[in-house]
Amino acid sequence: MEEQNMESSSSSCFDGYSEHSRSIIHIDIDCFYAQVEMIRNPELRSVPVGVQQKNIVVTSNYEARKFGIQKCMLVTDAVKACPNLKLVNGEDLQPYRIASNKIFTLLQTWKCPVEKLGMDENFIDVTNLVQERVKMVDSKSVTVAGHAYKVASVECICGCHTRLKLASQLASEMRSKIFNELGFTTCAGVAHNKLLAKLICPLHKPNDQSLIFPEHACSFMSTLPSVRCIPSIGAKTSEALMSLNIHSVSDLQQVAPEILQKPFSGDMAVRLKKLSFGEDNTPLKQTGRPLSIGLEDSFKTVSVKSEVEERFSALLQRLIVLVREDGRIPVSLRVTLRKKDAKRLSSHRESRQCQISPSIFTISNGSLNVPEAGQSKLMSTVMRLFNKLVDLTKPFHLTLVGLAFTKFQDRMTGRGSMVNYLMNDISVQSVLNLTNDCDTSGCSMDYSAASPSSSTTTDLSDAEVEPSPKKPKKVNWIAKRRCLSKEDVASPSKLRVGELRLNSRELEKVSELRLNSRDRSLTPRASPARECLSDASDSMKDIAEGSNCDSCPGYVDQEVFSALPGDMQQELKAMWKNPSSSEVPRSSPRTNKAKSNTILKYFLPNK
Ligand code: DGT
Ligand code: MG
Numbered sequence: 001m002e003e004q005n006m007e008s009s010s011s012s013c014f015d016g017y018s019e020h021s022r023s024i025i026h027i028d029i030d031c032f033y034a035q036v037e038m039i040r041n042p043e044l045r046s047v048p049v050g051v052q053q054k055n056i057v058v059t060s061n062y063e064a065r066k067f068g069i070q071k072c073m074l075v076t077d078a079v080k081a082c083p084n085l086k087l088v089n090g091e092d093l094q095p096y097r098i099a100s101n102k103i104f105t106l107l108q109t110w111k112c113p114v115e116k117l118g119m120d121e122n123f124i125d126v127t128n129l130v131q132e133r134v135k136m137v138d139s140k141s142v143t144v145a146g147h148a149y150k151v152a153s154v155e156c157i158c159g160c161h162t163r164l165k166l167a168s169q170l171a172s173e174m175r176s177k178i179f180n181e182l183g184f185t186t187c188a189g190v191a192h193n194k195l196l197a198k199l200i201c202p203l204h205k206p207n208d209q210s211l212i213f214p215e216h217a218c219s220f221m222s223t224l225p226s227v228r229c230i231p232s233i234g235a236k237t238s239e240a241l242m243s244l245n246i247h248s249v250s251d252l253q254q255v256a257p258e259i260l261q262k263p264f265s266g267d268m269a270v271r272l273k274k275l276s277f278g279e280d281n282t283p284l285k286q287t288g289r290p291l292s293i294g295l296e297d298s299f300k301t302v303s304v305k306s307e308v309e310e311r312f313s314a315l316l317q318r319l320i321v322l323v324r325e326d327g328r329i330p331v332s333l334r335v336t337l338r339k340k341d342a343k344r345l346s347s348h349r350e351s352r353q354c355q356i357s358p359s360i361f362t363i364s365n366g367s368l369n370v371p372e373a374g375q376s377k378l379m380s381t382v383m384r385l386f387n388k389l390v391d392l393t394k395p396f397h398l399t400l401v402g403l404a405f406t407k408f409q410d411r412m413t414g415r416g417s418m419v420n421y422l423m424n425d426i427s428v429q430s431v432l433n434l435t436n437d438c439d440t441s442g443c444s445m446d447y448s449a450a451s452p453s454s455s456t457t458t459d460l461s462d463a464e465v466e467p468s469p470k471k472p473k474k475v476n477w478i479a480k481r482r483c484l485s486k487e488d489v490a491s492p493s494k495l496r497v498g499e500l501r502l503n504s505r506e507l508e509k510v511s512e513l514r515l516n517s518r519d520r521s522l523t524p525r526a527s528p529a530r531e532c533l534s535d536a537s538d539s540m541k542d543i544a545e546g547s548n549c550d551s552c553p554g555y556v557d558q559e560v561f562s563a564l565p566g567d568m569q570q571e572l573k574a575m576w577k578n579p580s581s582s583e584v585p586r587s588s589p590r591t592n593k594a595k596s597n598t599i600l601k602y603f604l605p606n607k
Contacts, residue, residue: 019192019281020160020214023130023167024123026189026197027174029103030206032120034061036099037088039183048082050075051090058090062206093119094321101325102182104287107174116287123194124174125284130166134159137166145172146188146209149200150216160214164190168211175209191217195280198231199224217278224249230275237272240264252276293322294334294404301340302398305386312382315403320370323405327368329358330405333378335385338400347399352385358409 029035033051038044038061048064050057057078060069067082078085090096100119107114107122115123139162146168152161171188178184188209189201196212200220203210212220225248227233227241240263246252253276260269274280295315302308312335323330334353341347360374370378382403390396 020156020158020163022125022127022192023163024125024127024191024194024197024284025167025171025174026191026194026201027107027122027124027171027178028187028189028201029120029178030185030187031059031061031065032099032184033059033090033096034064034088035184036095037090039099040095044086044088047086048084050078050082050085050087052087053089053091057085057087060085094325098325099182099184103178103184106178106181109177110170110174113284113286115284121198123197123284124170126167126170129170130163133166133170134163137162142166142169144211145169146190146211147204149203149210149212149220152213153215156214160192164192164211164213168209171209193278193280194282194284195231195275196220196278199229199278218253221276221278222248222250222253227252227276232275233272237264241272249276289326289328292334292404292406293319293326293330294336294402294406295319295322296336296400296402298338298400300399302401303396305392308386308398308401309379309383311401312386312403313379315401316375316378316382319403319405320375324368324370326408328408329361329363329368330407331355331358331409332405332407333381333385334402334404334406335382335389336400336402336404337386337389337398339390340397340399342397349400350389351402352389353406354381354385355407356381 034049037049037051044061046063048061048067048069050060050064050069052058052075055075057069057071057073057075059071060078064078064082064085067085069078069082069085073081075087079087096119100116103120104114104116104122107124110124110126110129112127112129113125115125117123139159142162142165144165148168155161168190171190175186175188178186185207187201187205187207189197189199189203190209190211191197191200192214196217200210200212224230226238227246227249228238229249233241241247241252244255244259244263246255252272257269257273260272264272295318297311297315299311302311332353333356334351336349336351338347338349356378360370360377362369362371362374390398
């Protein structure tokens with residue numbers, strides 16, 4: 001359905017020359033936490049529901065919104081406004097994370113770049129898919145799925161109108177699939193850039209979608225009441241703009257560029273101007289799996305070992321939940337401490353990491369588990385690393401402890417993993433015999449705090465010290481990111497709770513995000529470091545020892561095995577029969593490594 005022109009096309013800012021080649025979809029789940037709760041408990045569907053965290057209703061379903069319940073309302077106010085409000089505790093974020101991951105995974109099935117933003121928003125760059133579809137259709141017959149912000153007046157010569165219409169159809173397909181397979185209603189925005197796709201998305205809330213053509217960008221932007229509606233304009237920038245008497249986006253459109261150049265750099269002034277006209281060429285940052293998964297707990301001071309142990313134990317329990325959700329087998333563990341130096345009134349971080357044995361983890365029915373014995377082993381590894389970091393003969397004062405799994409055996413659980421095909425229920429140990437923890441002494445500076453690009457040093461040593469002067473910088477950066485990511489969404493209320501979260505005891509939630517964002521962005525894939533993994537022949541031996549017959553070991557699913565190509569079966573059989581003979585001829589006896597093109601690679605540790 002195309003809406004009628006509410007106003008004449010603003011020819012003054014028609015950007016006939018800017019680029020419209022991309023097709024971007026932004027999808028936002030309606031009342032996300034509330035929908036998760038309604039899917040878990042369908043009885044909630046017909047009643048007003050508020051999701052409570054501490055004394056705040058962080059979101060509510062649309063039934064409750066009819067009573068004036070708004071995001072981030074105090075519980076007391078919400079109950080006054082809607083006495084029948086059914087409150088659900090939403091402090092455990094796990095169900096939301098799981099739902100969020102499912103939606104992200106589903107969106108990846110279109111094989112387009114997907115960028116996850118927070119828990120319930122995703123950008124999808126469907127440019128290539130649209131290019132394919134455009135060849136197969138008669139452009140005149142293509143219609144808009146959902147709403148268009150305004151009727152397309154004159155066809156743009158670059159063909160973007162047809163492309164965006166096709167993108168709107170893709171958005172509709174995606175939304176239907178999310179609803180049919182996962183039960184969530186969503187909103188979508190379709191545009192030629194991320195900024196407009198995101199901003200147009202909530203135009204027809206809930207459960208609907210909107211498209212904007214490039215020539216209407218300027219007039220649409222001028223309807224936004226505040227510069228804060230633009231996702232990349234945060235508190236500081238908007239303060240600076242307000243000091244120039246620029247409040248609305250329309251003010252920003254009209255201001256002379258030289259005025260903006262007083263408080264901002266030249267580049268920033270240009271960017272602000274462009275944003276005000278709806279121009280944005282930011283590429284999608286395809287979301288990948290985090291390079292490490294970690295948690296931190298900060299506190300005033302802890303100076304007793306038993307208390308440190310308690311805190312690590314609590315962190316470890318929560319970290320195990322996260323790693324189970326992730327599904328990859330960790331092979332490296334990092335312990336981080338922030339030490340307070342009372343004399344110098346400063347603090348600094350130190351961390352130490354070591355390899356851990358994948359045998360700590362088991363896979364059952366395709367899910368990663370950490371049996372109790374594995375948990376104790378992890379805990380003793382943590383405390384061993386702690387003992388190396390702290391000289392217990394002297395007093396110590398800690399203000400933060402952190403744990404992170406920093407390397408993973410992705411291949412072992414990945415979809416394409418041979419082991420996955422062959423395994424029934426099997427402990428990883430029987431497949432790989434990696435050596436146990438092998439941390440070594442020594443310190444190196446953790447440059448990652450100061451310079452994201454140099455964080456690969458982490459894997460070159462199992463101990464790092466963060467120089468104190470850099471630390472505040474990092475904390476600020478993390479806090480800023482957290483707030484920005486919440487205020488990115490055009491909801492001023494979010495910022496308030498974003499800040500609230502940082503100041504509240506919900507530190508655990510923040511630290512989770514803190515670590516996730518930090519790890520994701522500051523820890524590029526480490527270069528191969530000291531490897532403490534046993535060599536391939538040992539691994540193969542283990543497999544052979546697990547064998548109870550001449551051909552397949554007991555853990556192998558015979559049916560799956562028989563479905564493999566003959567040469568693969570032969571190779572596996574030979575390997576199980578005589579691990580060394582199957583491997584040695586293929587690799588240098590010195591290196592004992594299988595060649596990359598043999599099936600053995602599926603049984604080798606990630607390098
Ligand atoms: P919508 O998109 O307007 O239909 O409603 P929601 O609930 O999906 O809101 P959205 O997309 O802004 O945020 C997604 C979820 O994130 C929401 O269900 C609850 C959570 N959330 C949003 N803002 C805040 C906040 O300020 N603090 C906390 N703790 N959680 C928030
Ligand atoms: Mg939402």
